[in-house]
Each structure stands twice: as C-alpha cells, then as structure tokens.
Amino acid sequence: MILTPEQQEIQRLAREFAEKYIIPVAGEYDRTGEFPEFIIEAAKKADLLAMGIPKQFGGRDLDAVTQGVILEELGYGCAGFATILGVNGLGYYAPLLVGTEEQKKLYFAPIVQGGLSAFALTEPGAGSDVSAGKSTAKKVGDEYILNGSKCFITSGAYAKMFTIFALTDPSKGLKGLSAFIVKGGSPGLIVTKHENKLGIRGSNTVELVMQDLQVPASQLLGKEGDGMRIAMACLDMARPMVGSQSVGIAQRALDECLKYFSIKYPDPRKLGQAAQFKLADMRIQIEAARQTVRHALAVKDAGLPITVDSAIAKTMGSDTAMRVTTEALALLGAFGYSHECVVEKLVRDAKIQQLYEGTNQVQRLVIAGQLIASIQPKTATAKAGR
Amino acid sequence: MSYLLTEDQQLVQKNARDFAMQYLEPLAVQLDKTGEFPAEAVKKMASYDFLGWFLPTEFGGADFGYLSYVLGVEELSRASAAVASIVVNHSSAAYAINRWGSAEQKKKYLPALARGEKLGAVAMSEPGPGVGQGPEAVIATQQGGGYALNGRKSYVANAGVADVYVVFGCTDAAAGAKSLAAFLVNAKAEGLEVGPKKSTMGLRARPTADVGFHNVAAEVLGTVEGGAAIAAEVLAAFAVAEAAQTVGVVGVAVQHAAKYAQQRVQFGRPISTFQAIQTMLAEVNTNCYVARLAVYDAAALIEQGKPFTTEAAMVKLFAQRLGMNSLLETLQIEGGYGYSEEMLMSKLFRDVSGTTILESPLEFPEQVIAASIG
Numbered sequence: 001m002i003l004t005p006e007q008q009e010i011q012r013l014a015r016e017f018a019e020k021y022i023i024p025v026a027g028e029y030d031r032t033g034e035f036p037e038f039i040i041e042a043a044k045k046a047d048l049l050a051m052g053i054p055k056q057f058g059g060r061d062l063d064a065v066t067q068g069v070i071l072e073e074l075g076y077g078c079a080g081f082a083t084i085l086g087v088n089g090l091g092y093y094a095p096l097l098v099g100t101e102e103q104k105k106l107y108f109a110p111i112v113q114g115g116l117s118a119f120a121l122t123e124p125g126a127g128s129d130v131s132a133g134k135s136t137a138k139k140v141g142d143e144y145i146l147n148g149s150k151c152f153i154t155s156g157a158y159a160k161m162f163t164i165f166a167l168t169d170p171s172k173g174l175k176g177l178s179a180f181i182v183k184g185g186s187p188g189l190i191v192t193k194h195e196n197k198l199g200i201r202g203s204n205t206v207e208l209v210m211q212d213l214q215v216p217a218s219q220l221l222g223k224e225g226d227g228m229r230i231a232m233a234c235l236d237m238a239r240p241m242v243g244s245q246s247v248g249i250a251q252r253a254l255d256e257c258l259k260y261f262s263i264k265y266p267d268p269r270k271l272g273q274a275a276q277f278k279l280a281d282m283r284i285q286i287e288a289a290r291q292t293v294r295h296a297l298a299v300k301d302a303g304l305p306i307t308v309d310s311a312i313a314k315t316m317g318s319d320t321a322m323r324v325t326t327e328a329l330a331l332l333g334a335f336g337y338s339h340e341c342v343v344e345k346l347v348r349d350a351k352i353q354q355l356y357e358g359t360n361q362v363q364r365l366v367i368a369g370q371l372i373a374s375i376q377p378k379t380a381t382a383k384a385g386r
Numbered sequence: 387m388s389y390l391l392t393e394d395q396q397l398v399q400k401n402a403r404d405f406a407m408q409y410l411e412p413l414a415v416q417l418d419k420t421g422e423f424p425a426e427a428v429k430k431m432a433s434y435d436f437l438g439w440f441l442p443t444e445f446g447g448a449d450f451g452y453l454s455y456v457l458g459v460e461e462l463s464r465a466s467a468a469v470a471s472i473v474v475n476h477s478s479a480a481y482a483i484n485r486w487g488s489a490e491q492k493k494k495y496l497p498a499l500a501r502g503e504k505l506g507a508v509a510m511s512e513p514g515p516g517v518g519q520g521p522e523a524v525i526a527t528q529q530g531g532g533y534a535l536n537g538r539k540s541y542v543a544n545a546g547v548a549d550v551y552v553v554f555g556c557t558d559a560a561a562g563a564k565s566l567a568a569f570l571v572n573a574k575a576e577g578l579e580v581g582p583k584k585s586t587m588g589l590r591a592r593p594t595a596d597v598g599f600h601n602v603a604a605e606v607l608g609t610v611e612g613g614a615a616i617a618a619e620v621l622a623a624f625a626v627a628e629a630a631q632t633v634g635v636v637g638v639a640v641q642h643a644a645k646y647a648q649q650r651v652q653f654g655r656p657i658s659t660f661q662a663i664q665t666m667l668a669e670v671n672t673n674c675y676v677a678r679l680a681v682y683d684a685a686a687l688i689e690q691g692k693p694f695t696t697e698a699a700m701v702k703l704f705a706q707r708l709g710m711n712s713l714l715e716t717l718q719i720e721g722g723y724g725y726s727e728e729m730l731m732s733k734l735f736r737d738v739s740g741t742t743i744l745e746s747p748l749e750f751p752e753q754v755i756a757a758s759i760g
Contacts, residue, residue, distance in 0.1 A: 013716035015505035058581050069454050125719060131651035152722045198725050265515045274750065330743045334511060334594070337587050338739055345589035349423065351714070355721055 001294045009065050014070040018077030026078035029093050029202035030345050036202050044114035052089055057104055057264055058112035064297040068244035070072045072126030075248025079349035080202030082245040090238040091117025094163040094179050094230050095252050106244040107161050107181055119152040120208060128362050131174045136212060137166035146213040147245045156206035160184045171218055181219040188213035199348030234314040238357050243293035243317025246353045247286060249386040250321045253328035253346045260332055266284040278331060282324045289320035297346030308370050311363040318353035318360060325350045398454040402461035405434060410465035417468060417591035418733050424591050427469055428699045432502020432676035437476060441484055445496035456630040456685040463634025467593035467737040470631050475543040478624040479506025486608035486616055507548035509539035518562035524555035526569060529632055533569060535599040543596035546580045549573050549671055554617050557610055567613030576604040588736030616713055616720055622698035626684045629705035631741040633681055636674045636712045639734045643716035666719055669711040677708045696758040699751035709742030
C-alpha cells in the first residue's frame with residue numbers, strides 16, 4: 001500500500017514528534033518507570049489525543065490507516081509512549097462505536113481538552129478468558145453500582161475517562177456483560193497497585209478496585225448484555241494499532257543495527273554475508289508486517305469485517321518485532337546488551353506486544369476458529385475454536 | 387543423563403545445587419536490583435572450591451575435571467546466572483594459564499586463582515569491527531625481555547574485580563588478528579585503566595567494563611606463534627561453559643512456566659491442559675534436554691584432552707537458539723504476570739539474553755562447523 005501525500009506528511013510530523021519529544025527522554029523514563037506526564041500536553045498540542053474522534057466533537061477524524069502510520073512512528077520512538085497514546089484510542093472506541101450523541105459529548109470533551117482515556121476489561125482471573133470476569137454492575141434506581149477489580153489497566157492512574165466492563169446479569173455469563181462510561185476520579189474507583197514491568201516502563205499500568213462505584217444509568221453503553229460484543233469490536237480496532245507500533249519497534253531495531261555497523265565498520269561493504277543476510281531478513285519481515293497491518297486497517301476503513309485481519313495484523317506485527325529485536329540484540333552483542341544502546345529496551349518492549357490486547361495464542365484461536373468454521377459440514381452447529 | 391555421570395560428578399552437581407538453592411537463590415533478586423558485585427558469595431564459593439573446580443590439586447584446585455565444572459556452572463546458573471558468569475569468566479582465564487602457562491607462571495598465578503583469593507578475566511573483544519582491526523586494537527610490542535600492550539578491550543567481564551587478565555593482542559599491527567598472541571597482565575600494572583562499569587540488561591551483578599592499556603607490561607602466555615590457536619581453544623572451552631549457563635536458566639524457566647501453567651486456570655481448566663501450552667513447554671524442554679547432552683559431551687571431550695573446538699562451536703550455535711527462543715516462550719506462558727519486573731521470569735529473560743549473546747569472540751561458530759565437515 002502506498003501512502004497518499006497527506007498521509008506521508010502526517011507520517012513526517014509524527015516522526016518529528018517522536019524525535020523531538022520521545023526519543024531524547026525515553027531511556028530515562030524506561031530506567032525510572034515514571035509516567036511521562038508532559039506527553040499529554042505535548043500530544044494535545046500535536047493533536048495526537050483525539051485522532052479518531054469525529055470533527056464535530058473537536059477531534060481529527062483520521063482514518064484507521066493514518067492512525068496506524070502515526071502509531072508506527074510513535075512505536076519507533078518508544079513503545080511505552082506509543083502504548084499511552086494507543087490505549088487512549090482503545091478507551092474511546094466504545095462510545096465512538098455505540099455511544100449516543102450525549103455519551104459521545106460526555107466522553108470526548110475531556111479527551112479533546114487534553115486528557116487520556118482507559119479501557120478496563122481484564123481481571124485477575126480473567127485474562128484470555130473474559131467469561132471468568134467477576135465484576136458486577138447492579139441497577140439501583142437510575143444508577144448502576146459497580147463492584148469488583150480490574151488489572152493491567154493502562155493509564156489507569158491518569159485517565160480522565162474510562163470504558164469499564166461489568167456483569168449486569170452474572171447468571172447469563174458473557175451475555176450478561178455490559179459496558180459503562182466512568183469518569184476518572186469517581187469516588188469508588190480506586191487505584192490499588194502500580195505494575196513494575198519488564199518493558200514499556202514509561203506507560204502506567206495499574207490494578208483498579210471498584211467499591212460501590214456509582215455510575216448514572218445514562219452512562220450504560222448500548223444495552224445491558226452488549227458488553228462482550230462492544231469489547232470485541234473495540235479490540236478488533238485496537239489490535240492492528242499494536243501491530244503498527246510493533247512495526248515501529250522492529251524498524252528502530254534495524255536502524256540501530258545500521259547505525260552500529262556504520263560506526264564500527266570503516267567500510268560497511270566488508271560486513272560479512274551472514275550479517276548482511278540477517279539485515280535483509282529483518283527488512284523483509286518488517287515490510288511484510290507493515291503491509292499486513294496497513295491492509296487490516298484499510299479493511300477497517302472500507303467498512304468491512306475486520307476480526308480476522310485484525311488478529312493477523314496483531315500477531316504478524318508483534319511476532320516480527322520480537323524476531324527482529326532479538327536478532328538485532330544478537331548482532332550487536334555486548335553493546336546491544338548494555339544500556340548504552342536502545343536495543344535491549346526494544347527487546348523488552350517488543351515482548352509485551354505479543355501479550356497484551358489478547359495474547360498471540362488468543363489471536364491464533366480467532367484465526368483458526370474462522371478456518372475451522374469454513375470447513376464445517378453444513379449441518380454442524382457446534383462452535384469451533386479452542 | 388545420570389547414568390553417564392560418575393558418582394563423583396553427581397556429588398559435585400549436588401553440592402553446587404545445594405549451595406545455589408540455599409545460598410544464592412535468596413540473594414539473586416537483590417543482586418539483580420543493585421547490580422553490586424557479590425563479594426561475599428564469591429568468597430563462599432571459593433571456600434567450597436568452586437573457583438578451582440577443574441584445576442590440578444598441585445596448584446590448589448579440586449581437580450574434578452571439566453564436565454564436573456560445567457555441571458556446577460549449570461547449577462549455579464539456576465539460581466543466579468550473573469554469579470555463574472563471574473565463575474565462568476574467572477575459570478576461563480585459569481583454564482588458559484593451566485593449559486599454556488610455563489611452570490613458573492602456573493606456580494605464580496594458579497594457586498591464588500584456584501583458592502579464589504584472586505580472580506581472573508579474559509579480554510578479547512575490541513571496539514573495532516574485529517579483533518586487531520580498529521584504531522584501538524590492542525597491539526603488543528617487544529620491550530626489554532617482555533611486551534608492552536597499547537589499545538583498548540571492550541565489554542570485559544570481571545573487569546575491575548579481576549586480579550589477572552588474559553589479554554589477546556596482536557604482535558604485528560599490519561598483520562592484525564593473524565598475529566594474535568596471549569598475554570598475562572597484572573590488574574595493578576601501570577597503565578592499565580578500567581573504564582566505568584557498564585549498566586546491562588541482565589547479569590547485572592557481574593561487572594563489565596572497557597579496559598584500556600597504555601604501555602602495560604605483559605608476559606607472553608604460551609608462544610607468540612601459537613596465539614591464534616590458544617585464542618580458539620580458550621574461547622571454545624569458554625563457549626561450552628557459557629552454554630551450560632543457558633541450559634541452567636532455561637531449565638529453571640521451563641519448570642517455572644510449567645508450574646504456572648498448572649496453577650493458572652482459564653476457560654475452566656489449568657492452561658497446562660491446552661495443547662497450545664503443551665506444545666510450547668514440550669518444545670522448550672526438548673531443546674533444553676538436547677542442549678544439555680551436547681554441553682556435557684563437549685565438556686567430556688575437554689576433560690579427556692580430545693579435540694573439541696567443532697563440538698564447542700555446535701554447542702554455542704545451538705545454545706544461542708535455545709536461550710532467547712525458550713525464554714520468549716516461557717514468558718509468553720506466564721503472560722502479563724511473568725512480564726512484571728517483580729516476577730522471576732522477567733529476570734531470567736534478561737539474564738538469558740546475556741548468556742546467549744555475550745562473549746561471542748567465537749563470533750561466527752558456523753565457520754568453524756562448516757570447515758570441520760568432510
């Protein structure tokens with residue numbers, strides 16, 4: 001896929017943003033694990049917070065391909081920063097997809113004004129298996145009362161707006177799951193633990209407890225029981241974004257190898273064949289992943305079903321980031337292993353891409369499930385998968 | 387494997403395991419956090435003869451043979467790959483002196499090294515594209531009865547804590563690596579300068595730094611002409627011990643992941659009952675088993691004084707694939723929980739990245755292997 005001149009210009013600006021605001025400080029935030037609060041203001045100025053929000057609500061209304069191009073550049077700078085801004089998108093997808101006019105106004109206004117949003121689905125016992133979730137939402141008068149806990153919530157300590165999932169009817173399992181808009185800082189929404197992570201250390205990851213958290217009934221997204229459908233639709237949109245930032249990580253790793261060889265070898269043409277082939281393989285894999293991811297996003301922009309393409313894009317992107325970064329580490333040896341070089345950080349940052357927004361095993365279940373369904377005898381009704 | 391190991395070897399293995407589990411494991415996380423050199427642990431290991439495992443008894447060693455040494459390294463690595471790496475780097479220097487040192491040199495250096503009163507290090511890598519190729523290549527020039535070294539070695543493990551360095555330098559700047567010779571250098575020698583300690587992804591308790599040489603007095607180890615062969619053999623023996631570290635870390639990681647999988651319930655059952663997880667565990671454990679056999683085999687060849695450089699190269703190549711690939715899988719099994727800095731798996735992941743890619747002076751094992759076939 002060839003980017004339009006407009007997309008290329010946006011790509012250039014995103015690259016500039018990464019070079020100016022992210023790359024110079026990424027190492028320090030990785031070391032300390034502190035949250036780079038300044039990035040919210042910088043991202044607001046560069047109009048990176050409301051990329052997918054419609055213009056009438058003050059957003060940029062960018063198509064998915066262009067958002068992916070931006071995420072790739074941010075991932076090139078630092079996957080921790082990219083995660084902050086990528087998950088911000090995931091947070092507001094739900095109101096974007098199913099919200100009423102009022103709900104959209106409520107949710108988008110703080111984002112447009114320079115706030116982050118968050119997405120709270122995962123629970124301690126419910127990672128890949130969403131159906132094991134225990135958080136409940138009980139309707140009392142014109143309110144829902146939410147109770148339970150959520151874990152691994154990106155930007156949870158900083159977000160102004162949340163999309164939170166809880167069971168309105170626990171007896172129905174996943175069919176009783178519902179989605180709610182919750183304002184950050186609401187009484188009863190408590191941050192209990194900050195995760196200290198192997199990588200994407202600049203991003204904020206927390207455990208949340210909901211203790212009699214009161215949510216106006218008007219903040220129910222869709223209908224009661226729509227939660228699973230909404231969550232999956234949100235993740236369908238988010239997964240190619242993970243693929244995009246993963247491609248950015250991989251590209252950075254390749255560029256770091258080239259930089260290293262340009263310094264180490266007075267004449268880079270003397271680089272051995274084995275290393276040359278490794279560089280070529282990196283380039284091949286990165287380009288294949290980039291096009292796969294962009295294709296999935298183009299499918300989305302065309303308004304076509306995206307679930308399988310989304311799973312492919314996420315898996316392809318993140319597996320590529322992992323392979324390319326580990327290959328780069330092996331090529332750079334002791335230098336790459338030291339904190340003098342960014343490559344060891346790229347390896348750590350790449351690993352989470354295979355884990356979050358649905359592990360790559362879950363993606364393979366989705367992809368295989370569709371394949372198996374396609375060969376089932378017409379009479380069979382059993383669900384494929386797992 | 388046990389049927390191949392003698393009772394003595396099994397005893398060494400058990401002693402190392404007991405020490406590793408009882409003493410090292412409780413320390414390992416703290417060592418990783420602070421990155422401090424574990425001086426007490428090294429003293430303790432010295433008192434158990436771990437620093438002279440394969441050195442002859444006449445020089446104060448335990449004379450257990452190279453296979454026993456490798457068994458010990460594997461066990462230490464299960465608790466702390468950083469500490470094991472200190473032992474491996476030290477032992478490689480001792481190996482070189484024991485193998486090629488003159489009677490006088492052996493007497494001078496080995497007893498203190500064997501007793502762990504002194505530590506050794508091997509200095510090979512240079513900032514240039516290859517050893518002997520850059521502007522800072524270490525060049526040895528004749529001076530009086532001995533040699534003087536000038537240049538810089540990069541990423542030297544045990545730098546700063548070592549008392550004696552085995553340094554590979556070129557005796558002919560124009561000839562480059564073809565004129566490689568081995569030298570012994572006292573850490574206190576005038577003109578030897580250890581750079582600032584490098585901060586690393588893992589193996590943090592093991593010091594790493596550049597070492598600069600400005601007219602540093604050095605004595606030749608073995609012969610100047612035989613330098614290249616010495617380098618090849620030292621690094622090959624080194625690679626086998628390093629692979630034992632990788633096997634140790636992977637062995638712990640796969641057990642940890644299997645236990646996690648048995649306890650983690652998703653979709654109403656432990657994830658260990660899913661084929662996708664079983665496939666990953668089986669793949670890792672099989673590779674680990676095969677690598678372990680290959681490591682032991684190469685170590686046995688070294689112990690028996692047989693040619694082993696090809697086997698060592700194959701062990702290195704296989705261990706390079708084993709380490710990172712295995713930890714990527716075991717970490718994947720433990721998901722977001724394993725990704726936490728506070729969990730063992732993330733530390734093992736950072737450590738194994740080092741045991742697989744560092745000390746790559748044997749930079750291209752494929753060449754050694756390919757040339758040996760036929």
